[in-house]
Amino acid sequence: AQKVTQAQTEISVVEKEDVTLDCVYETRDTTYYLFWYKQPPSGELVFLIRRNSFDEQNEISGRYSWNFQKSTSSFNFTITASQVVDSAVYFCALSEAPLYGNNRLAFGKGNQVVVIP
Amino acid sequence: DTAVSQTPKYLVTQMGNDKSIKCEQNLGHDTMYWYKQDSKKFLKIMFSYNNKELIINETVPNRFSPKSPDKAHLNLHINSLELGDSAVYFCASSQGGLAGGREQYFGPGTRLTVT
Numbered sequence: 001a002q003k004v005t006q007a008q009t010e011i012s013v014v015e016k017e018d019v020t021l022d023c024v025y026e027t028r029d030t031t032y033y034l035f036w037y038k039q040p041p042s043g044e045l046v047f048l049i050r051r052n053s054f055d056e057q058n059e060i061s062g063r064y065s066w067n068f069q070k071s072t073s074s075f076n077f078t079i080t081a082s083q084v085v086d087s088a089v090y091f092c093a094l095s096e097a098p099l100y101g102n103n104r105l106a107f108g109k110g111n112q113v114v115v116i117p
Numbered sequence: 118d119t120a121v122s123q124t125p126k127y128l129v130t131q132m133g134n135d136k137s138i139k140c141e142q143n144l145g146h147d148t149m150y151w152y153k154q155d156s157k158k159f160l161k162i163m164f165s166y167n168n169k170e171l172i173i174n175e176t177v178p179n180r181f182s183p184k185s186p187d188k189a190h191l192n193l194h195i196n197s198l199e200l201g202d203s204a205v206y207f208c209a210s211s212q213g214g215l216a217g218g219r220e221q222y223f224g225p226g227t228r229l230t231v232t
Contacts, residue, residue: 033218039158045207045223052218089158095218103148103211103219104173107160 003027004094006108013082014116021077021111023092029053034068034075035093035105045091051075082115089113120144121224123208129230130198138193138227140208148172148213149191150221151183154205166191167213198231205229 003026013019025034036048049059051068059066063080079086089110095103121142130136142149150173151163165173166185180196191208205228209221 031218035220037223043205043228044225045160045209047220047222050218050220091160103150103213103221104162104165105152105160105221106162110158110160112158 004092004106004108006092006111008111009109010112010114012114012116015084016081019079019082019086019113019115021079021090021092021113023075023077023108025073025075025092025094027094027096029096031096033095035095036066036075036077037091037093037107038088039091039110040085040088048077048090079113082113084115084117087113087115121208121210121222123206123224123227125227126225127228127230129232131232132198132200134198135194135196136198136229137195138206138208138229140191140193140224142189142208142210142222142224144210144212144222146210146212146222147188148211148219149185149188150209150211151191151193152207152209152223154207154226156204160207164191164193195229198229200231203229203231 005024032053034051038046065078067076089112091110092108093105124139148167150165154160163177164183169185182194185191205226207226208224211219211221
Protein backbone atom coordinates (compact mmCIF):
# COMPACT_ATOMS: atom_id res chain seq x y z
CA ALA A 1 0.00 0.00 0.00
CA GLN A 2 1.22 3.45 -0.78
CA LYS A 3 1.86 5.90 2.01
CA VAL A 4 3.10 9.45 2.26
CA THR A 5 4.31 11.07 5.47
CA GLN A 6 4.67 14.78 5.99
CA ALA A 7 5.75 15.00 9.58
CA GLN A 8 5.76 18.76 10.07
CA THR A 9 2.19 19.95 10.49
CA GLU A 10 2.70 23.68 10.75
CA ILE A 11 5.81 25.66 9.94
CA SER A 12 6.17 29.38 10.56
CA VAL A 13 8.91 31.38 8.92
CA VAL A 14 9.74 35.03 8.70
CA GLU A 15 9.57 36.49 5.22
CA LYS A 16 12.75 35.99 3.17
CA GLU A 17 13.77 32.93 5.14
CA ASP A 18 14.05 29.57 3.40
CA VAL A 19 11.72 26.74 4.35
CA THR A 20 12.07 23.04 3.59
CA LEU A 21 9.13 20.66 3.65
CA ASP A 22 9.90 17.00 4.17
CA CYS A 23 8.07 14.22 2.38
CA VAL A 24 8.80 10.55 2.98
CA TYR A 25 6.98 7.90 0.99
CA GLU A 26 6.51 4.14 1.06
CA THR A 27 5.82 1.96 -1.93
CA ARG A 28 6.62 -1.55 -3.12
CA ASP A 29 6.55 -0.54 -6.76
CA THR A 30 9.69 0.28 -8.70
CA THR A 31 7.76 2.64 -10.96
CA TYR A 32 5.92 5.42 -9.22
CA TYR A 33 5.30 9.13 -9.41
CA LEU A 34 5.62 11.87 -6.83
CA PHE A 35 3.83 15.19 -6.78
CA TRP A 36 3.58 18.40 -4.82
CA TYR A 37 0.44 20.48 -4.68
CA LYS A 38 -0.20 23.86 -3.09
CA GLN A 39 -3.48 24.79 -1.40
CA PRO A 40 -3.59 28.54 -0.67
CA PRO A 41 -6.15 30.00 1.76
CA SER A 42 -8.59 30.40 -1.14
CA GLY A 43 -8.87 26.62 -1.16
CA GLU A 44 -8.00 25.46 -4.66
CA LEU A 45 -5.34 22.81 -5.24
CA VAL A 46 -2.53 23.90 -7.52
CA PHE A 47 -0.22 21.40 -9.18
CA LEU A 48 3.46 22.27 -8.66
CA ILE A 49 5.58 19.35 -9.82
CA ARG A 50 5.56 15.73 -10.96
CA ARG A 51 8.56 13.43 -10.74
CA ASN A 52 8.85 9.80 -11.82
CA SER A 53 10.87 7.25 -9.88
CA PHE A 54 13.56 6.98 -12.55
CA ASP A 55 14.41 10.64 -12.55
CA GLU A 56 16.37 11.65 -9.46
CA GLN A 57 17.53 14.95 -10.81
CA ASN A 58 16.79 17.85 -8.55
CA GLU A 59 14.60 20.54 -10.00
CA ILE A 60 14.47 24.26 -9.55
CA SER A 61 11.64 26.50 -10.63
CA GLY A 62 12.11 30.08 -9.55
CA ARG A 63 12.19 30.12 -5.76
CA TYR A 64 10.98 26.52 -5.56
CA SER A 65 13.29 23.53 -5.60
CA TRP A 66 12.82 19.83 -5.09
CA ASN A 67 15.24 17.18 -3.86
CA PHE A 68 14.37 13.59 -4.72
CA GLN A 69 16.40 10.86 -3.01
CA LYS A 70 15.34 7.28 -3.62
CA SER A 71 17.86 6.01 -1.07
CA THR A 72 15.92 7.69 1.72
CA SER A 73 12.50 7.57 -0.01
CA SER A 74 12.21 11.31 0.26
CA PHE A 75 10.99 14.07 -2.02
CA ASN A 76 11.61 17.32 -0.18
CA PHE A 77 10.51 20.76 -1.23
CA THR A 78 12.31 24.02 -0.48
CA ILE A 79 10.99 27.52 -0.83
CA THR A 80 13.82 30.02 -1.00
CA ALA A 81 13.39 33.58 0.21
CA SER A 82 9.80 32.96 1.29
CA GLN A 83 7.09 35.51 0.64
CA VAL A 84 3.72 36.06 2.25
CA VAL A 85 2.06 34.66 -0.89
CA ASP A 86 3.73 31.33 -0.12
CA SER A 87 1.49 30.92 2.92
CA ALA A 88 -0.50 27.79 2.09
CA VAL A 89 -0.85 24.10 2.80
CA TYR A 90 1.53 22.03 0.71
CA PHE A 91 0.71 18.43 -0.08
CA CYS A 92 3.05 15.71 -1.21
CA ALA A 93 1.39 12.87 -3.10
CA LEU A 94 2.32 9.49 -4.55
CA SER A 95 0.91 7.52 -7.46
CA GLU A 96 2.07 3.95 -7.94
CA ALA A 97 2.46 2.36 -11.38
CA PRO A 98 -1.13 2.60 -12.37
CA LEU A 99 -3.18 0.53 -14.70
CA TYR A 100 -4.62 2.30 -17.65
CA GLY A 101 -6.61 5.20 -16.30
CA ASN A 102 -6.10 4.15 -12.69
CA ASN A 103 -4.15 7.10 -11.42
CA ARG A 104 -4.90 7.19 -7.72
CA LEU A 105 -3.09 9.89 -5.74
CA ALA A 106 -2.26 9.12 -2.12
CA PHE A 107 -1.74 12.38 -0.29
CA GLY A 108 0.24 13.19 2.80
CA LYS A 109 -1.44 15.17 5.55
CA GLY A 110 0.03 18.44 4.31
CA ASN A 111 2.37 21.09 5.68
CA GLN A 112 0.77 24.36 6.71
CA VAL A 113 3.30 27.08 5.92
CA VAL A 114 2.81 30.48 7.50
CA VAL A 115 5.06 33.25 6.27
CA ILE A 116 5.23 36.14 8.72
CA PRO A 117 5.86 39.53 7.15
CA ASP B 118 -11.19 29.71 -19.29
CA THR B 119 -11.71 27.54 -16.24
CA ALA B 120 -10.08 24.15 -16.74
CA VAL B 121 -12.01 22.15 -14.12
CA SER B 122 -15.19 23.69 -12.77
CA GLN B 123 -17.55 22.56 -10.05
CA THR B 124 -20.98 23.71 -9.04
CA PRO B 125 -22.04 24.70 -6.54
CA LYS B 126 -19.10 26.14 -4.62
CA TYR B 127 -21.00 26.03 -1.35
CA LEU B 128 -23.80 23.69 -0.39
CA VAL B 129 -25.63 23.86 2.92
CA THR B 130 -28.33 21.31 3.51
CA GLN B 131 -30.09 19.34 6.21
CA MET B 132 -29.55 15.76 7.21
CA GLY B 133 -31.51 13.29 5.17
CA ASN B 134 -31.60 15.39 2.01
CA ASP B 135 -30.26 14.32 -1.38
CA LYS B 136 -27.87 16.60 -3.23
CA SER B 137 -25.68 16.64 -6.33
CA ILE B 138 -22.38 18.28 -7.20
CA LYS B 139 -21.49 18.80 -10.83
CA CYS B 140 -18.05 18.79 -12.39
CA GLU B 141 -16.90 19.67 -15.88
CA GLN B 142 -13.45 19.79 -17.43
CA ASN B 143 -12.47 21.41 -20.71
CA LEU B 144 -8.92 20.03 -20.84
CA GLY B 145 -9.78 17.13 -23.10
CA HIS B 146 -8.75 14.67 -20.38
CA ASP B 147 -10.14 11.16 -20.33
CA THR B 148 -9.98 10.47 -16.59
CA MET B 149 -11.89 12.24 -13.84
CA TYR B 150 -11.90 11.86 -10.06
CA TRP B 151 -13.68 12.79 -6.88
CA TYR B 152 -11.70 13.45 -3.71
CA LYS B 153 -12.93 14.29 -0.24
CA GLN B 154 -11.05 16.68 2.02
CA ASP B 155 -12.01 16.44 5.67
CA SER B 156 -11.85 19.09 8.37
CA LYS B 157 -8.20 18.24 9.04
CA LYS B 158 -7.37 18.85 5.39
CA PHE B 159 -6.78 15.19 4.66
CA LEU B 160 -7.47 14.36 1.00
CA LYS B 161 -8.71 10.95 0.02
CA ILE B 162 -9.81 9.59 -3.31
CA MET B 163 -13.40 8.43 -3.64
CA PHE B 164 -13.90 7.53 -7.29
CA SER B 165 -12.29 7.73 -10.67
CA TYR B 166 -13.73 7.33 -14.14
CA ASN B 167 -11.86 6.73 -17.36
CA ASN B 168 -13.79 7.33 -20.56
CA LYS B 169 -17.06 7.13 -18.62
CA GLU B 170 -16.09 3.80 -17.04
CA LEU B 171 -15.75 3.46 -13.27
CA ILE B 172 -12.14 2.54 -12.45
CA ILE B 173 -11.66 3.34 -8.78
CA ASN B 174 -14.35 2.94 -6.17
CA GLU B 175 -12.89 3.35 -2.71
CA THR B 176 -14.68 2.32 0.44
CA VAL B 177 -17.38 4.92 0.12
CA PRO B 178 -20.95 4.48 1.42
CA ASN B 179 -23.49 3.46 -1.20
CA ARG B 180 -25.21 6.77 -0.61
CA PHE B 181 -22.54 8.29 -2.85
CA SER B 182 -23.08 7.63 -6.52
CA PRO B 183 -20.95 9.12 -9.27
CA LYS B 184 -22.28 9.51 -12.77
CA SER B 185 -20.32 10.30 -15.89
CA PRO B 186 -22.54 11.23 -18.81
CA ASP B 187 -19.49 11.88 -21.01
CA LYS B 188 -15.72 12.23 -20.72
CA ALA B 189 -15.94 15.88 -19.78
CA HIS B 190 -18.40 15.52 -16.92
CA LEU B 191 -18.43 13.65 -13.63
CA ASN B 192 -21.22 14.35 -11.20
CA LEU B 193 -21.54 13.21 -7.61
CA HIS B 194 -24.92 12.45 -6.13
CA ILE B 195 -25.31 11.94 -2.41
CA ASN B 196 -28.42 10.41 -0.88
CA SER B 197 -29.62 10.70 2.71
CA LEU B 198 -26.95 13.16 3.75
CA GLU B 199 -25.35 12.72 7.16
CA LEU B 200 -23.44 15.10 9.41
CA GLY B 201 -20.22 13.22 8.67
CA ASP B 202 -20.54 14.03 4.98
CA SER B 203 -19.62 17.63 5.71
CA ALA B 204 -16.35 18.22 3.87
CA VAL B 205 -14.86 19.82 0.81
CA TYR B 206 -15.29 17.72 -2.32
CA PHE B 207 -12.83 18.16 -5.13
CA CYS B 208 -13.20 17.05 -8.68
CA ALA B 209 -10.04 16.48 -10.71
CA SER B 210 -9.05 15.34 -14.15
CA SER B 211 -5.99 13.94 -15.86
CA GLN B 212 -4.94 12.40 -19.10
CA GLY B 213 -4.80 8.63 -18.69
CA GLY B 214 -2.83 6.43 -21.02
CA LEU B 215 -0.38 3.62 -20.47
CA ALA B 216 2.32 5.97 -19.27
CA GLY B 217 0.25 6.64 -16.19
CA GLY B 218 1.16 8.84 -13.23
CA ARG B 219 -0.17 11.93 -14.91
CA GLU B 220 -0.70 15.08 -12.94
CA GLN B 221 -4.24 15.78 -11.89
CA TYR B 222 -5.84 19.18 -12.21
CA PHE B 223 -8.34 20.06 -9.54
CA GLY B 224 -11.53 22.04 -9.51
CA PRO B 225 -12.10 24.79 -6.93
CA GLY B 226 -13.89 22.46 -4.54
CA THR B 227 -17.42 22.31 -3.17
CA ARG B 228 -17.81 22.94 0.53
CA LEU B 229 -20.69 20.78 1.74
CA THR B 230 -22.16 21.53 5.16
CA VAL B 231 -24.79 19.20 6.55
CA THR B 232 -26.81 20.55 9.47
